[in-house]
Structure formats: C-alpha cells, structure tokens
Amino acid sequence: MSQVMQGLKYSKEHxxxxxxxxxATVGITDFAQAELGDIVFVELPAVGQQLKANTTxxxxxxxxxxxxxxxxxxxxxxxxxxxxxxxxxxxxxxxYEDGWMVVLEVExxxxxxxxxxxxAYEAHIAE
Amino acid sequence: xxxxxxxxTPLYPLYTKYGAKVVEFGGWEMPVQFSSxxxxxxAVRTRVGLFDVSHMGEFSCVGPGAMSFLQELxxxxxxxxVPGRAMYSPMVNxxxxxxxxxxxxxxxxxxxxxxxxxxxxxxxxxxxxxLANHHEVTLRDISSQTALLALQGPLAQSVLQRFTPVDxxxxxxxxxxxxxxLGVPCVIxxxxxxxxxxxxxxxxxxxxxxxxxxxxxxxxxxxxxxxGLGARDTLRLEATLPLYGHELTEEIGPLEAGLxxxxxxxxxxxxxxxxxxxQAKEGLSRRVVGLVVKERGIxxxxxxxxxxxKDIGHVTSGTMSPTLGEPIAxxxxxxPYTSVGLNVEIDIRGKRVSATVVETPFYRRSKETxxxxxxxxxxx
Numbered sequence: 067m068s069q070v071m072q073g074l075k076y077s078k079e080h081x082x083x084x085x086x087x088x089x090a091t092v093g094i095t096d097f098a099q100a101e102l103g104d105i106v107f108v109e110l111p112a113v114g115q116q117l118k119a120n121t122t123x124x125x126x127x128x129x130x131x132x133x134x135x136x137x138x139x140x141x142x143x144x145x146x147x148x149x150x151x152x153x154x155x156x157x158x159x160x161x162y163e164d165g166w167m168v169v170l171e172v173e174x175x176x177x178x179x180x181x182x183x184x185x186a187y188e189a190h191i192a193e
Numbered sequence: 194x195x196x197x198x199x200x201x202t203p204l205y206p207l208y209t210k211y212g213a214k215v216v217e218f219g220g221w222e223m224p225v226q227f228s229s230x231x232x233x234x235x236a237v238r239t240r241v242g243l244f245d246v247s248h249m250g251e252f253s254c255v256g257p258g259a260m261s262f263l264q265e266l267x268x269x270x271x272x273x274x275v276p277g278r279a280m281y282s283p284m285v286n287x288x289x290x291x292x293x294x295x296x297x298x299x300x301x302x303x304x305x306x307x308x309x310x311x312x313x314x315x316x317x318x319x320x321x322x323x324l325a326n327h328h329e330v331t332l333r334d335i336s337s338q339t340a341l342l343a344l345q346g347p348l349a350q351s352v353l354q355r356f357t358p359v360d361x362x363x364x365x366x367x368x369x370x371x372x373x374x375l376g377v378p379c380v381i382x383x384x385x386x387x388x389x390x391x392x393x394x395x396x397x398x399x400x401x402x403x404x405x406x407x408x409x410x411x412x413x414x415x416x417x418x419x420x421g422l423g424a425r426d427t428l429r430l431e432a433t434l435p436l437y438g439h440e441l442t443e444e445i446g447p448l449e450a451g452l453x454x455x456x457x458x459x460x461x462x463x464x465x466x467x468x469x470x471x472q473a474k475e476g477l478s479r480r481v482v483g484l485v486v487k488e489r490g491i492x493x494x495x496x497x498x499x500x501x502x503k504d505i506g507h508v509t510s511g512t513m514s515p516t517l518g519e520p521i522a523x524x525x526x527x528x529p530y531t532s533v534g535l536n537v538e539i540d541i542r543g544k545r546v547s548a549t550v551v552e553t554p555f556y557r558r559s560k561e562t563x564x565x566x567x568x569x570x571x572x573x
Contacts, residue, residue: 103230127513129230129231
C-alpha cells in the first residue's frame with residue numbers, strides 16, 4: 067500500500083507539493099516511485115529556470131523506463147536536490163523527504179487549488 | 194489495458210504471494226520484478242536467483258529426418274549435436290534476416306526439442322511446418338504442457354543439488370540430463386541467459402508450483418531470490434546476449450549481430466545461406482557493437498547514434514548497468530564507426546551524450562565457476 071502524506075497537495079501525474087509561504091517543494095509520490103522501481107537517474111532543471119505548470123521539467127529513469135516530471139505549479143527554480151545526482155535511490159527510499167527534487171518560488175499560489183488533496187489523490191491512485 | 198487476451202504461465206497464481214509487479218510481455222502477463230531489479234540482478238551475480246520463463250515455447254521434433262530438417266532450418270551445425278547436448282542457433286529467412294533465435298536439445302539422433310521465444314511461437318510454428326513438409330519429421334507444440342524455471346547464479350548448483358539425485362557436476366555447460374527434481378521428471382539443462390552459471394529446468398506444468406515454492410523456500414544459500422524479466426534483461430545485456438526484437442530482428446541478421454560463431458557457412462545448405470554467404474563475402478555494412486556512455490543519461494532502444502552530423506545507427510538495447518554502475522548499450526552502427534575506442538554521440542531525447550565503442554561482453558563471470566570448457570562457442 068502506497069503512502070500518501072496528509073497536508074501535501076498532489077498532481078494527477080504523481081508529483082507532490084509542499085507549500086511554505088511562496089516556496090513550493092516538489093517531489094514524486096511513494097506510489098510513483100514504487101511503480102517506477104529502482105530509480106537510477108534523475109535529471110533536474112537548473113536553478114533560475116522558470117517552470118510553467120503542467121509542462122515537463124525533468125525526467126526520472128528507473129532500470130526499465132523513463133518518466134517525465136511535470137511541474138505542478140508555475141514558478142522559478144530556486145533549489146534543486148543535488149544529492150539525487152549521485153544517490154537517485156533516495157527517491158525510492160524517501161520520496162517525501164530526502165528524495166525531494168526542486169524548490170520553486172511561486173508568485174501565484176492559486177495553482178495549489180487545482181491540485182488534489184491527500185484524500186483525492188488516494189482515490190486517484192486507487193482507480 | 195485489455196488483459197483478457199494475455200496468456201499466463203502455470204506460476205501466475207503465485208506471483209502476488211512473492212510480490213511480483215506484473216507486466217505485458219510478448220502477449221504474456223509476466224513478472225517484471227518481485228523485489229527490485231537491482232537486488233535481483235545482484236543476487237544472480239553473487240548468489241542465486243530463480244526465474245519463471247515458462248512463457249518460452251517448446252516444440253518436439255521427432256523422426257528419421259529430424260536432424261536433416263534442423264540442419265536446413267537453422268544456421269548452426271546441428272550435425273555436431275549428440276544426445277545430451279544443447280545448441281544455440283539463429284534461424285533466418287531466405288534474405289538472411291532473423292526469424293528467431295533458439296535452443297536445440299538432442300535427446301536421440303531422431304528426437305529433439307526446439308526452444309523458441311515466447312513472442313514468436315506462432316510465427317515459428319508456421320515457419321517450421323512449412324519447411325517440415327520436405328522431411329520425415331513430426332513437429333509437436335508442447336509449450337502449453339511445459340514449464341521452464343531458470344535457477345541462475347554461482348550457487349545454483351549447490352542449491353539444486355539438494356533436490357535431485359542427478360550428479361549435477363557431471364552436467365557441463367550446454368549439456369543436459371533427464372532426471373528427477375523433487376521427484377518430478379525434468380530436463381535439467383546447464384544453460385541460461387544471465388551470463389552466470391546455472392540451470393534451466395523443463396518440467397510438466399502441473400509440477401511448476403511445487404518446484405518454484407520449494408526451491409524458493411531453501412535457505413542454504415541465504416535464500417534463493419525470485420527474479421523477474423527486468424533483471425533477466427539487465428543480466429543478459431551485461432553479458433551481451435542478444436534479445437530477439439532488439440539485436441536480432443526481421444531486419445537484423447545474425448552476422449550483423451556478431452553471431453558469426455553460430456553461422457556455419459561451410460554447411461552444405463540451410464535456409465538463408467546464400468544471403469549470409471554474400472554478406473560475409475562482401476563485408477557487412479553495419480554491425481552491433483557495445484557502447485559505454487561517458488556522461489549522464491541512459492540510452493534506450495531506438496535512440497539514434499551520431500558522429501558529428503552523421504546519423505550512423507541506433508541503439509538496440511540500453512540500460513544502467515547494475516554491475517558496472519555505468520549506462521551501457523548495444524547499438525547497430527555503420528561499419529566504419531564500429532572500432533573499439535571510437536567516440537560517438539547518442540541522442541537521448543534531444544540531448545547528445547558522448548559514448549565510446551567498447552569490447553563486449555560488458556561483463557564476463559570469473560573463471561572459478563564451472564563454465565564453457567570445451568564448448569567455447571556455445572552460448573545463450
């Protein structure tokens with residue numbers, strides 16, 4: 067059974083968002099990492115890049131497959147998780163903590179309303 | 194996905210119990226992994242893993258004309274087979290491209306098995322029957338009665354020996370014996386598709402669950418790890434064993450795939466001989482080579498390969514090599530670009546990454562384990 071964290075928001079593409087003021091931390095969910103299997107490569111954008119909601123901002127590769135990462139919100143990348151370059155397996159072992167991917171500076175947080183809450187995301191992955 | 198038309202092996206009912214993630218593969222619902230591809234891969238390289246490969250097809254081939262039929266059917270020299278020996282061979286069409294690659298087991302000079310890829314069972318069955326008309330031979334598709342388990346890894350012999358009275362040390366690489374495993378009559382074959390020592394067990398379907406459960410319950414080797422097709426693919430790719438549909442296809446022939454040792458152009462005749470002999474004489478325009486990626490990025494099947502602006506071929510298989518810790522690929526490239534040490538570029542979703550042509554196999558097991566000995570050219 068995949069873990070879904072209360073208090074986070076989720077995209078249908080299986081990214082999670084944690085908003086703290088204007089800073090949004092983004093990663094992929096426990097469900098997504100389990101579906102992908104062993105993650106061996108994560109490609110993330112550069113700090114300073116502007117992301118547009120629902121467009122791809124990177125890729126995550128498991129042994130078997132490549133999967134695009136979709137920005138759940140629009141914003142400027144202010145931090146990327148450099149540890150994932152050498153330790154992509156952190157996404158498997160700790161998807162909501164050590165396996166975070168980017169931090170966005172979000173101007174308009176209204177986009178958060180488009181995202182699913184924990185309960186709705188649980189229903190989404192149960193489909 | 195509509196899974197109603199997909200086929201299942203006799204072990205399908207046990208997959209969930211062992212934690213399998215099931216995917217569609219060649220018309221079958223198969224486990225891609227049980228625990229983790231990386232863990233399963235490592236288990237086979239260092240200890241022992243068990244695979245369900247019952248989706249593979251088996252045909253029996255019996256009759257006074259069986260050997261001459263097989264000799265015409267495949268590119269390797271079947272006349273070299275004696276009872277108790279197995280042989281790997283490509284099977285090509287008249288234009289010299291690949292219909293399938295397969296194993297032939299010789300039980301007696303008039304009784305053989307042909308083991309084919311799951312996705313090609315129907316195609317091969319028709320192909321072989323069209324040729325069998327000219328020979329005194331009877332073909333029978335025994336796939337649906339036959340389960341196939343592969344126990345692979347350096348500890349495979351010591352684990353399997355606990356369950357069979359057959360002295361496994363007497364079965365050398367690419368040899369087999371009929372014998373009981375857990376009281377079940379099996380064909381015990383020292384073959385595999387992982388680059389490690391190991392055995393493949395052909396057994397009646399109704400005994401598959403017993404073999405699977407009992408072998409996995411054995412604790413003598415720190416436990417046998419159930420393995421899926423994901424690890425099977427990374428293991429075979431490191432060992433540079435071709436996969437039908439990738440390195441061998443209806444477009445790619447065995448010489449282009451580097452399988453010269455399994456194409457016997459000195460045989461009197463076989464289907465596709467003229468085309469392959471012409472290729473060999475005139476020289477190959479392209480060849481499958483190994484690539485190691487020097488930057489960050491994982492090549493995947495179908496990605497284009499360049500040198501400068503020139504498109505020189507494509508990746509046939511690629512992955513992050515668990516043993517080497519580097520991205521590796523097999524690619525079919527125009528011959529002038531196939532020298533070891535040459536630098537090329539792979540287009541990974543719009544980004545060029547540099548790669549180097551390397552010697553293959555990417556991985557070769559250490560000599561300590563029982564292996565090729567006098568059978569230097571056989572493999573699979």
